[in-house]
Amino acid sequence: MLDLTAFDVLSPGSPGYEASPRAKLVVRCHSVADVVQVLAYAEATGARFVPRGGGHCFVDRCPVDGIVVDLSGMDRITVDDSGVATIGAGARLEAVYAALHQHGRTIPAGCGDTVGIAGLTLGGGIGLLGRQYGLTCDRLVGARAVLADRSVVECSEDSEPDLFWALRGAGGGQFGIVTELRFATVPEPSACRIEGHWAEPEPLVRAWQDWAPDAPDGITVNLSVQTGHATLFGASVLPSAETHDLLREFTARAGVRNATDIRPDVPYRFVKPTFAALDPPGENRRSRSEFFARPLSERTAADLLERLEGNRRLAFTAMGGAYRRVAEEATAFAHRGERFLLEEASDPDDPWVDEAWRTAHAEGSGRVYPNFPDLALEDPAAAYHAGNHPRLAALKKSYDPHRVFDFPQAL
Ligand SMILES: Cc1cc2nc3c(=O)[nH]c(=O)nc-3n(C[C@H](O)[C@H](O)[C@H](O)COP(=O)(O)OP(=O)(O)OC[C@H]3O[C@@H](n4cnc5c(N)ncnc54)[C@H](O)[C@@H]3O)c2cc1C
Structure with a gap:
């Protein structure tokens, strides 16, 4: 059995725990290695789990006595010279807008300050700049994810393109745990x-x-x-x-x-x-x-x-x-x-x-x-998912054949 004492386990009553009252454990991850280890722990103990970015999902998807894989420890935001922003999956919108503003850049994204960039992007992302620049996921150029078999993959148009396609609109808790997102930002208007x-x-x-x-x-x-x-x-x-x-x-x-x-x-x-x-x-x-x-x-x-x-x-x-x-x-x-x-x-x-x-x-x-x-x-x-459902269902079978990511209303 893996030892969780090395992890940042939130206890009942501590900030962040209340958001998932059904959880047995809320583990705050600080690295990709943490995510991999928590998934190994879940497999070894037979526990179900759910990834959490900003924690704003309208439905509590955590199974009873499940593990919340909380990504709030992975919230780093950097912008390179070409305007590509690399954003940790635990970042929230207020921090994202503020960090991009420092570089004179932004992305079309939602309104709630505490909404997570991960959940927002993986389901689409509608906002006040969207009619000009598209959905938040339309600016996504790459992502890193830990898959059901605990392998770590980079996806983009050139690498794992099917997964990259699925993450742009149907990726919330369905195919893997995204740890990092890369966006082509736009000049802040x-x-x-x-x-x-x-x-x-x-x-x-x-x-x-x-x-x-x-x-x-x-x-x-x-x-x-x-x-x-x-x-x-x-x-x-x-x-x-x-x-x-x-x-x-x-x-x-x-x-x-x-x-x-x-x-x-x-x-x-x-x-x-x-x-x-x-x-x-x-x-x-x-x-x-x-x-x-x-x-x-x-x-x-x-x-x-x-x-x-x-x-x-x-x-x-x-x-x-x-x-x-x-x-x-x-x-x-x-x-x-x-x-x-x-x-x-x-x-x-x-x-x-x-x-x-x-x-x-x-x-x-x-x-x-x-x-x-x-x-x-x-x-x-x-x-x-309308007409995209058959392709998503096929990808679900290939990326998560044992339905490790098996939430209510999953594909
Ligand atoms: C106050 C408020 C304002 C909002 N405003 C807008 C808006 O302006 N525009 C808009 O489009 N939507 C808006 N929404 C809806 C919002 O997009 C969704 O609630 C979104 O799912 C929140 O993402 P989250 O990361 O905060 O939530 P979470 O509950 O953490 O995640 C949502 C879903 O994504 C999964 N998930 C989270 N992180 C990951 C990850 N790293 N890898 C894989 N799966 C993951 C979760 O398991 C869950 O199923 C708003 C919601 C609220 C509560």
């Missing part, structure tokens, strides 16, 4: 911060669905709706005058006053964290979601809005732009042609989440973002 509030959601919901997914790539505005309140928020890397013109066009289309607050250009790193209060964390609420290839019919939109009350919220996220310009089979992320993502969120015990999801689902594309996992789906593999 200046961005305007956009925010607007209205008391009458209906015309905003209608106009947003027609306009936001087709807006120029450089502007992304999302819409969050609660009872009697619509909030528009986003960022634009377009010239300020053009941003003002576009927002005027949008509010005219909606037939509402142009109440949008547009803050002047600052480096993108300083825009993104200002939305934390508008886009509350996923914990302490339950949400379901689906992609939509067409606007909701007036009747369905009215049904959804009618039953909003209390903490119930509809969140519309714009797709289109650069997301759409990658072929669906080019990476494992299969939802390129969708117009928007709609999320229904409320208190964990509110039956409205399922009711509203069913109402909207009648007009949805049946596709679900793998990073918004949903245990209530009838056919999760088809919903998450």
